[in-house]
Amino acid sequence: MQSPAIKQALGILKKLRQITETSENVPQKLSDILKNIADAVQADAATCYVAVDNTYLELFASYGFAKDVSHQLRLRFNEGIIGEIAQTKRSLSLNNIWMYPKFVSGSELEEKDYRSFAGIPIIQWNRTIGVLAVYRTEEKQYSETDVELLETIAMFLAEIIVSPAMSEYKKSLSKSRGMSLKERLKGVSLNKGYGIGKAVVHRRRQSVTNIFAEDKDKELRRLQLAHQQMNEDLDNKFNSTKLGIGEHVDILDAYRMFAKDKGWYQKIAANINGGLAAEAAVERAYEDMWKRLSSSSDSYLKERLHDLRDVADRLLSYLSGDYKEIKEVEAKDIVLVAQTMGPAELMDYDYSRIRGLILEDGTPTMHVAIVAKALNIPVVSKIKGIFTEIQNGQTVAVDGNEGLVYVNPSALIERDFYKKIAEKEQLAKKLAELRNLPAQTLDGQKIGMYINVGLPLDFDYIESTNCDGVGLYRTEIPFMASEYMPDVDKQVSYYKDLMDLCGRKRVIFRSLDVGSDKLLPYWAYSGEANPAIGWRSIRITLDRRAILRKQIKAFLISAVGKELNVMFPMISDLEEFEDAKETLLLELEKEKKRGQSVPEKVNVGLMIEVPSVLFQLDDILPKADFISVGTNDLAQFIFACDRGNPKLLERYDVLSAPFLNVMKTIVDKAKEYGVYCSVCGEMASNPIEALALIGLGYRNLSSSGAAFGRVKGMVRSVNTNDVADYVQSLLKSPRATLRPQLISYAYDHGIEIY
Missing domain, CATH: 3.20.20.60 (Phosphoenolpyruvate-binding domains)
Structure with missing residues (x-):
């Protein structure tokens, strides 16, 4: 005996097949199909994601949104609600999607405040090839009959996704896409949180052009003056920064001691006495230290090398006269973008305006990551080719929870970020209120x-x-x-x-x-x-x-x-x-x-x-x-x-x-x-x-x-x-x-x- 869901599905499938037979336009076909699916389960909106190259899910079609959000979102398998459904190959019905922990920024919910949700994996040959999702504004969970109906329809959608027409559409889409798909970069989270602002590209390395110098006394005086000015500025910077207590303060204090280290200074002076210009002497001292320590597997020593590189670059900038105490940035909210960065370099900026930090290289024990954590700055690392992907002045959104970076995000994603930032602030206040309340059920x-x-x-x-x-x-x-x-x-x-x-x-x-x-x-x-x-x-x-x-x-x-x-x-x-x-x-x-x-x-x-x-x-x-x-x-x-x-x-x-x-x-x-x-x-x-x-x-x-x-x-x-x-x-x-x-x-x- 056929279940009610199967009986209903037969009628709907008949309609859907008629749509596929009368329409050659793949986007229009998918949109019409989604409308009929939404009507069948009393949904206000629907989306269809399609797996691309077995690596990510792309929003291919949508119905019920004020704007067409098709092809404006990609999700990794197990990223967000849709990604979880794809990864687990299991349907999911929620009374309120906004409360679900896997809900991520850049969701397809658009302007309407959709609540109820049902998501169905589209499976072919035991492989997830897409996800069907439906939404309601009302908090009314989809019934088991609804879910069973949607699972039946998903089998029909699988036929469409693997069809020759869809393959041709994918090819034409990849050729014509250009920059229409919002840039989404995947990295590794070093500190959770959300931030959005204008990109400020931080380039740390100073170019050493002066190799040799005849006047040793002049070079030694240049070194002494630059070294003294650098340390005075570091003292002023760290003493005026209110960071409370914790390991981050120990790191900054250790950094300051490193900058004042007599042994390091004497090695630079010895290089000058050997005929090198002050800039080359600094670089040689760093290289000698790097050769001794770089082969160590000790993360502590490796972080000391990062600090030494930072101190060396800072001293070079004082020697060249290029150093400015305050990094002048017009934007109110900024996201720093760097290959790598030392803890003092982070403090060169007005940290009250830093909304995120993006690094090409970085680990959780990296000193700048620890200081950033103390400042509640979200950090994402392991973004390869960072300087080609992100340019100065671009709007950048940092998702430290998922390790994601959005370059020039759409208005939809921007709004979701600001909403999550506001929610995080509200949550922080709420959690603070729990401090003196008993942990009692x-x-x-x-x-x-x-x-x-x-x-x-x-x-x-x-x-x-x-x-x-x-x-x-x-x-x-x-x-x-x-x-x-x-x-x-x-x-x-x-x-x-x-x-x-x-x-x-x-x-x-x-x-x-x-x-x-x-x-x-x-x-x-x-x-x-x-x-x-x-x-x-x-x-x-x-x-x-x-x-x-x-x-x-x-x-x-x-x-x-x-x-x-x-x-x-x-x-x-x-x-x-x-x-x-x-x-x-x-x-x-x-x-x-x-x-x-x-x-x-x-x-x-x-x-x-x-x-x-x-x-x-x-x-x-x-x-x-x-x-x-x-x-x-x-x-x-x-x-x-x-x-x-x-x-x-x-x-x-x-x-x-x-x-x-x-x-x-x-x-x-x-x-x-x-x-x-x-x-x-x-x-x-x-x-x-x-x-x-x-x-x-x-x-x-x-x-x-x-x-x-x-x-x-x-x-x-x-x-x-x-x-x-x-x-x-x-x-x-x-x-x-x-x-x-x-x-x-x-x-x-x-x-x-x-």
């Missing part, structure tokens, strides 16, 4: 809200969020930032600062977790075929026991008179945990025998991240004071999936029934043995994933500082009993991901997952 359940820290910059969040404490201190971060192995005193200075800042709040120290993708520059590593599951973390520190003992001693000294919580990472079995715990207890006894003051209480725990531990929970939990689930590595090992492999990033989802069942097993066992249990992995920093954790029974979450407010907002809008029932109902689902269902549930129940 609608039904009165208290959720422990902690943050993860590593860099000193993260410490600022302890005060700004009013969190319950630190759920994870990544102690390897200061080790990685140091040029040598920190001794006990140095480690105490790290840990005591945090303990003093937190007062009586809970702080959980994770013992040194290095190896895999976290390498120490002063350690020799032999190559491993599989470093993620090789000699790393607790396996290293148990083998190099002296390192573990020194760190434990530093923990004990830092927490004198307070509660100390230490957890060991990458524990694979009971024996490993007992060995690590015994090492800690022995160090504690040594301190007591020496008559040293010790913490008032010591709790020992472990991270749950290696699957083998799941089968020993009954043995381990009675001997642990607490556990914390590291969902990043646990998911990687459960799915046998390298989380650093871009080809696998979107293939497996922690919001799948298998992984959620694993998470439920852990929290249920912890409750059975009365052991404190938290989650410190990325799941706790994502509101929709944290919602699932609460549904599973977790009551302690440790997120990134940046995500804290959004997760807290979700917590205060949820009913734990209701969400527990819903999540429980999903645990036997065969689907690869339960994310769409959880998102729909959140929207339907007014749960804030912004």
Whole structure:
């Protein structure tokens, strides 16, 4: 017996076939088809995206918009709502599209405030070749019958997309397009946020034309004067800039010390005494330093090379007389465009007017990116050929969330950006208002809200969020930032600062977790075929026991008179945990025998991240004071999936029934043995994933500082009993991901997952 949707589809398909038979014009044909589809499901608008070269989706046709937005938008697979549908090959129906986390700038929603949405993948030979979408202004979700009807129609659209007529149309379109398609550049996000302004191209390199000089004294005087003036200006610049406290200030101070370094200055002077002009002497000093340090794999040293290049270029500009203290830019809002940039160069501009930073080269640890983050400037890097793609004075929009750059964006995209900027400002105000409100659910359940820290910059969040404490201190971060192995005193200075800042709040120290993708520059590593599951973390520190003992001693000294919580990472079995715990207890006894003051209480725990531990929970939990689930590595090992492999990033989802069942097993066992249990992995920093954790029974979450407010907002809008029932109902689902269902549930129940 035919379903109502099939019966209705037969009638509609008859109309659609008539359109295809009577019209040769592909754009008109698609537009007429979309109109009929919209009428069939009482939609106000419709769009059809077509996959191009299996790399992106292009908006090929639209109906119901004030302007024709066809061919004005491209989306990558898994970018935005449309991209997610294409990637997952699953239909999606939303009551309010604007609340969906994947909604991106440059959407096709045009002037009308469309709300309800249904998107259907168009599939041929198990490959997504397009996406059909319909919209309503009314918040009225499309029914299952509507979705089934649209899925049937999508099969018909697949025939059109693979037809010879469409192939010819694509060819003619690519020949005649010219600049009609808005330029959209894909990069890598270094700092989230949205910004739009006029492009200001920053070219840093000074050309050295004076190589040799006969008058050495004159060149030395030129060097002395330029060096003195440069440092005076840097002092004035940094002293007058209000940046608060944090790692970014340390970076700028280190930069200033670098500029004043006597050794560097003396090398330049020696080059002048050797017959070089001042400019060539500066360049030679830089090249010599570059040769010594460039082969290092240490990211810290590489960032020092970036700073040195910046200082050298700055000194060259003073020598040439070309340097201007203030970069004169007429535009009120600017977007800086550079191949690369030093932190001081960023400060050459009026940072209150900088709306974005675009780099050809850059990494998250790059000093300019850290300073930009402190200034709330969105940053996108890895934009190749940046100076040919972007010119001075062009309007540029920066999407730091998705790592996208729009050059000369359409009015539609501009308006979407300004709307998102306004929404972000409103959200920031809303999250600030949450600071002094309890992290309590609608039904009165208290959720422990902690943050993860590593860099000193993260410490600022302890005060700004009013969190319950630190759920994870990544102690390897200061080790990685140091040029040598920190001794006990140095480690105490790290840990005591945090303990003093937190007062009586809970702080959980994770013992040194290095190896895999976290390498120490002063350690020799032999190559491993599989470093993620090789000699790393607790396996290293148990083998190099002296390192573990020194760190434990530093923990004990830092927490004198307070509660100390230490957890060991990458524990694979009971024996490993007992060995690590015994090492800690022995160090504690040594301190007591020496008559040293010790913490008032010591709790020992472990991270749950290696699957083998799941089968020993009954043995381990009675001997642990607490556990914390590291969902990043646990998911990687459960799915046998390298989380650093871009080809696998979107293939497996922690919001799948298998992984959620694993998470439920852990929290249920912890409750059975009365052991404190938290989650410190990325799941706790994502509101929709944290919602699932609460549904599973977790009551302690440790997120990134940046995500804290959004997760807290979700917590205060949820009913734990209701969400527990819903999540429980999903645990036997065969689907690869339960994310769409959880998102729909959140929207339907007014749960804030912004």
